[in-house]
Amino acid sequence: MSLLEFRHLTHDAPQEAALHTHAEGQLFTVEAGMVSVETETGRWVMPPGCLGWLPPALPHGAAVHGNMRGLSLYFTQDWSRNQMPGCVKIVRLTPLLSALLDSVTTLPASRLQPYLTVFADAFCHEPAQTLFLPMPTDSRLIMLATLLLAQPDDSTDLDGWATRVGMSRRTLTRRFQQETGWSIGQWRQQLCLQRALEQLAAGESVTRVALNQGYQSVSAFISMFRRYLGTTPSVWTSI
Known part of the structure; x- marks a missing residue:
């Protein structure tokens, strides 16, 4: 069987x-x-x-x-x-x-x-859903991705990350795009959405989730959420 x-x-x-x-x-x-x-x-x-x-x-x-x-x-x-x-x-x-x-x-x-x-x-x-976050394969990029997974609101800029992983800024951005298909900014945005959905499902308020993701204003977070998922975060608070 x-x-x-x-x-x-x-x-x-x-x-x-x-x-x-x-x-x-x-x-x-x-x-x-x-x-x-x-x-x-x-x-x-x-x-x-x-x-x-x-x-x-x-x-x-x-x-x-x-x-x-x-x-x-x-x-x-x-x-x-x-x-x-x-x-x-x-x-x-x-x-x-x-x-x-x-x-x-x-x-x-x-x-x-x-x-x-x-x-x-x-x-x-059936088409696959898009709430997917690809991982790079280069050990230095894996370190970057792992650190961001642990702390999505890390405010380090590209130059700072390039220094931390031992690459030039140009090499970092090119290799990350090659290995994941996304820019670092797009990857971080997807990570933000994933973490936000998890926190909303756990009962966190929209305001708390926005602050947890490093947004200075709730309206900016709601705008981002609507742009990527076609709905507002409040829809997910009753999950």
Whole structure:
């Protein structure tokens, strides 16, 4: 049987899982709260209404933010490798995917396979969500990214970072763009959005989140948030 196990998830407090692997492919939904997932290649955040896929044997860590509820399903290696993406993928939970998941978790095992085939095809054709933060591979750039992940409001400018990582400003900006596809400014903006979403999911006020992200005015933070996500932060405070 392709589906090995499924279970409902409920976390009433923040939790973190250190880097680990499992032989099975894992699919999980987020109905409330938020989940962030990290691998060697990047970092994703999953707000409510998202569905995530982790292929077999992929080293990954995860953290739960807010009162999280969802569903986790584990699949055999063969089905995972033959039917699902070979990399992490986060999509919106569409009505079709939701209905198929309901069927998969309620029908007897003997009737699952046609539903799983349709589900895998639908999932693979869904566009990936954009709340992704790519990681560089150069050890000096990894140091920069790691420091910013730990302290997103660090106000060091490009010249300061170039000195700290032992590169010229020109080399730093060129290598970072080559390795991540983004400028350092774009990367930091995405990190700000991820952290903001996590803090909002944990119950922080919009004002507190804006200050935590280094904004001097709440209106500037709201404007940035609306520009990138098409809505205001207050929409996320009830997560």
